[in-house]
Amino acid sequence: MSLALQTFSTVKDANAALQASGTRYLGGGTLVVRGANEGDVSVSSLVRVTEPSLSAITVSGDKVQLGASVTMAAIARHPDLAAVAPAARAVGGPAIRNMATVGGNLFAPAPYGDFAVALLALDATVTAETGETPIEDFLTGRDSSRAIITAVEFSLPKADSFHFLKVSRVKPKGISVLSIAALLQRTADGTVTSARIALGCMADRPMRAKAAERALLGCKLTPQEIAPALAAAGEGISPITDPIASTWYRAEVLPVHLGRLLLG
Amino acid sequence: MELRKDYFADVREDGLHEIGQPRPRLDSPGHVTGKTAYFADRNFPGMLHLKMVRSPHHHARIRSIDTSEAEKHPGVVRVLTAKDVPHNVYTILILIQIGPEDETVLADGKVRWKGEAVVAVLAETERAAQEAAAKVKVDYEVLPAVFDMEEALKPGAPIVNEYHGQNYYLYDSGECRKVRFGDVEAGFAQADHILEQTYQSSPIEHAPTETTGCVVAPEGNDRFTCYTNTQAMFFTLDNTSIILQMPGSKLHFVGGTVGGGFGGKVDVIVEPITILAAKLTGRPVCFIYSREEEMQISSPRAAEKVVIKDGIMKDGRIVARKVTGYTDAGAYSRHSPYGAQKGAAHYPGPYTIPNVWIDTYCVYTNRTPSSAMRGFGVTIGDFALEVQMDKLARLIGMDPLEFRFINAYRDGDMKAHRQPTEGAALIECMQEASRAANWPVAEKYMAMSSYRKGA
């Protein structure tokens, strides 16, 4: 069996074709073509869709809808998406950003998937033909997902409320040691009233730092007041080990970088 | 000071016209236009793709190999096992009489490291070769493996490589390369301080951007042209000639264009099996490492362990140095017996020490065979030696650069392996470094010279 590509003009038809065994959806190619190049012979058929809506970016008020085929480059250069642009720019080099898609990033195994970390902190909604799913549930069940993702939606964070940090060993760009995204609401005096923190590389997929989120409530962002949140950051994590960093190392440096993100 | 005109006045000509002048690199026009022909840029009609079935175990006996399903797979032309290789057991350095032959082209009865080549699949497309490789069935009996050099040297450790019979390379000097100079124990006895430290390194992968590989085309006259990115063209040709039991006149090697080597492409690995494949099928064949193979399969720089024990006087003189070096060859020799020997000659570093004892071991473990990389046998040793020098200087409260001036070897000094020092210029280099780095040292050091009186 060789590898064959089928192109469809509608998501509906593509979804039907995707049910055949050995078939995978082709987005930007950075995951599935890589897999084929590396000798993954379990995939014999690729499906893609040319429906233009998949590449659309819609911003209305503070509501953002990103089609699943929107690339990291398109997000990074969109004038209304400056708040999330740093997360898009953190992915790959320029060529990868021209190819890697929002939809693909949702499926990228750690250490990849930095943009999905941002989407998790933003509490995005993931849309498929079958309906809408909160991103947290989607990530939990993504291994058995067989429906083409068509879009993600989220509320655009207000200035200064969204923070993103990717740590890599190679400058200016490299694979993640870890990534952190945090959405914080604060009162006028700086007291945290709500916190949603997402971590990359702390499991095989993006996860929330719920203990740290709780510990931040009522705190001001000072070294003393965030200390309990940093101490709690490692609760429930099981960081990956790969050629970039070990489980031990990732766990050790997580509180350090979370501290820098919160204080920076 | 210009060392060329002063220190090296006798040995360097002054009438040079090229040094210091920018001259265009001969290969650059090809590089910037994309016209430079790397081995993988050769493409032949009907070329077959070779994929290797590799050992998933660090150490195992092969009970049986079943290639029948793979052979029936659409697109597969031939499947090769150990019995197809005329002289399957080889070692690269046999060309300079460093034996025994200890490595198999394709595993025969046993695998000794995870990733070892077992079966070669030849197919019309890369995909077909990958699919067929997945259908090769190898029945393994997993054996205990050893990954640590000290564990490997202990009595009762699993024997990694039966061709050696013990887990170290047996030199003519015995279980290690030895250097003996003066009386090291007497030196320690007279020393004001003793400092013993252990330094270790992990394997390091060269990670060239162009992966290891070759393309072989059978010519009409029973000859085979091998386009390769080897860094060791004639070593490869001669070893291939032995492995395939073919006169060298039948082998035409084309190369010299290497997309990054750094020492990682001096082992003879891909060429013999690819030429054999071309011979047995009559078709052009390419065998190109995937990125994963380059990172996991190609030889890295050896892991090393260096134990340095020094005896030192309060005035800064090192009076005794004992070094025990261990080079992790992995499962096979490749260039490591030579690397460990190089280490023995390199210690005790560029210092004149009256009492020296050096043992360097080349140790076999069930790890990926290691080999050459940029100054192998010396680089890790230098790291260890110079960190040790800093620690010694700190121990006696001396400036680390002044400490090195005191111990630097100078012309006429006898080195531990009985070669007199000549053309050292270490003192002069450190004087320049002192000025350039704005790290001043006492005037008496700036007045020193590498010339010894009467030397």
Place this chain on the structure above:
Amino acid sequence: MAKVPVQFTLNGSEKAEFIESGTTLLHALRDKIGDTSPKGGCHQGTCGACSVIIDGELRLSCLTLAETCNGADIRTTAGLAEAGVLHPLQRAFLDAFATQCGFCTPGMIMAAKVLLDRTPNPSREDVVEALSGNICRCTGYEPIIQAVLTAARANSQNAA
């Protein structure tokens, strides 16, 4: 194995081939069309040696399926020199000794070209960012960065 037609423009000239479905653009260019200037270094999107320009955008030909490029305008380093005259980037790479083994060079030049096409007077940071997906394992980054900056200056002098 089903063959599919692909048709695109490569460095200004029309190309049409029948290829096996699922063939990457890198293989189509190198093995079918004979343009070996894009190099296969990792086939996983890490090294950038296969970088080409598709419809003005930098892309990795190793992760792009050829049949998705129907009708596209594809540019490679092999097509950069015009009538034997080197492009300013090629000239600058030569003069700045920005090549060592040369394997990364065609990809580097493609990445640099996209940058200069959009940002004629880039800062050093712009250049570093633009080349951040391209690995030079000989670690000759500094001359490469200088070459791109030199080429940008040469371009702006010509334009003046």
